[in-house]
Amino acid sequence: MLLSRLAQVSQEVAATSARSRKTALLAELFRDADADDVPIVIPYLAGRLPQGRLGIGWKVLGRPVPPAPEPTLTVRGTDARLTALGQVSGAGSQAERARLVEELMGAATAGEQRFLLGLLTGEVRQGALDAVAVEGLAQATGAPAAEVRRAVMLAGSLQAVARALLADGPPALERFRLTVGRPVQPMLAQSASSVAEAVGRLGGCAVEEKLDGIRVQVHRDGDTVRVYTRTLDDITDRLPEVTAAARELAGERFILDGEVVSFDAAGRPRSFQETAGRVGSRVDVPAAAGAVPVSPVFFDVLSVDGRDLLDLPFAERHTELARLVPGEMRVRRLAATGPQDVPDAERFLADSLARGHEGVVVKGLDAPYSAGRRGASWLKVKPVHTLDLVVLAAEWGHGRRTGRLSNLHLGARADDGSFVMLGKTFKGMTDATLAWQTERLQELAVRDDGHVVRVRPELVVEIAYDGLQRSTRYPAGVTLRFARLVRYREDKRPEDADTVGTLLAAHPGVLP
DNA sequence: TTCCGACAGTGGGGTCGCAAT
DNA sequence: ATTGCGACCCCACTATCGGAA
Secondary structure (H helix, E strand, C coil): CCCHHHHHHHHHHCCCCCCCHHCCCCHHHHHCCCCCCCHHHHHHHHCCCCCCCCCCCCCCCCCCCCCCCEEEEEHHHHHHHHHHHHCCCCCCCCCCCHHHHHHHHHHCCCHHHHHHHHHHHCCCCCCCHHHHHHHHHHHCCCCCCCHHHHHHHHHCCCCHHHHHHHHCCCCHHHHHHCCCCCCCCCEEEECCCHHHHHHHHHCCCCEEEEEEEEEEEEEEEEEEEEEECCCCCCCCHHCCCCHHHHHHHCCCCHHHHHEEECCCCCCCCCCCCHHHHHHHHHHHHHHHHCCCCEEEEEEEEEEEECCCCCCCCHHHHHHHHHHHHCCHHHHEEECCHHHHHHHHHHHHHHHHHHHHCEEEEEEEEECCCCCCCEEEEEECCCCCCEEEEEEEEEEEHHHHCCCEEEEEEEECCCCCCCCCEEEEECCCCHHHHHHHHHHHHHHCCCCCCCCEECCCCCCCCEEECCCECCCCCCCEEEEECCCCCEEEECCCCCHHEEEHHHHHHHHHCCCC
16 A cells, blocks of 8 residues: 555545544445554554654754655555664664665655654544544444454454454454453553542442552563553563463462552652653663662452453452462452442541552442543542642644644742742643633743743742652752643732742652 | 533653763 | 653643533
8 A cells, every 4th residue: 555545545544534434435445445554554644653652753853854745655655664673773773764764755755744743743633543543443344343443352452353353354353362471451540639529429338549640550460460550561571470470379370450659668659750760760770679679569450360350340350369369469458338438438548548548449349441431430549639730831732723722831929029840831821721821921022032922920820739749850949740720810819829938848759 | 591511722840861972 | 961852641621512311
């Protein structure tokens, strides 16, 4: 298949807002593709590179290259060039990659160049990611969409399913079963604002401690253990403690779901930053493990001794989990049966926070394991803090926010009356808010460099956040975690904003 | 007809590893 | 040694489509 065809369809998909039309366009494209094209076509359409990291960003994509007059690039040829490009390493590699990019761009027509640029910079934005591709694939092959979706979750890969489907048709879906050693997309949680709300929505449920670490899926088949992240990357080699822990368990073949965290000598969880830094360390794992040892804490089991447990109710999966994993390696939990247990659940949440954890997850006892879904049967409850801060500047938005001031720079008051930047946020804004603040902030503008508009510090915003974390970037040495706008406080003046001092006092222990 | 679940989009901060300076 | 960049962890929230109620 020619790249120009793909670029053309991508543009058409982006031009329509109707999902049914997007699906139809993709289905038509898939019907014309070879099975071997599809593992490339699908990630390209989602704005993803099958190679993963390539080491090319804005800096390497520098100057424009004259386009080719006629389309000659094929999808597979382009992929081969990018694969070769990704394998360049060592001294001078950046220059060599830049040369290869220029060569590729020179072979592309103007339309193909636009598409490739979007692909390489992650700006494809056509409103069709994997979910729409699944629908299109179902339409193209006559397979039921629900079965395609399930196969994708179990395969952990849309590309693999697409190739099999286009080569062999709907019967190929049979081959995608839960398999030890092949990661599946993990089940995710939605948020609830309180324990009472969560319990009310779920009825019979369990309340589990929410640990602030790295989600892991652990597969063991005899002596072989593999550890995968939420995005299904294999991190086995970085976590020898997890492999050792999995080998201690009584079962020979299983898949467990849990969180990796680090506890200090006193048994309190280390901060997310410390745990994540440890898990990210690849070069000298023994040294990193010595400084910050981690422990797996499991909360679900997907498979044991060849039995697929995904469709069992959570209560039954937990029974299997308790049989396989000793209590000290399982997450703390409270069994609840309904609204009468809310006071117990609230005490459990308070206790979890006192122990240094993030909050709780309330889980319906009847629910199956919905791989890859942000299902309504797992509800996380975390405390939310709020502050009144001052808008110091705003950044021009991208994509659908082009032409709108979007990302706010947030400042707290200092003792001398100046303002200290604590971080940024673009979350929590409706289109009306965006329109209003674009107008209002431009009235207050003192400088616009085309990216950041600095303003007189006059507008007060109420900001919600999940906690304070250390920062080397911001002057106070701290920044807000997951800051989002609640509302503009037009009733407040900058002198009424919160101070750095009160913020630090509210979160003791964040700074040494 | 209205409601609501699922999806896509818009980016945030931190840390690590690699190459360039 | 330090700096810049990209990848990959954690994540909240809104708008929209289209099927369910």
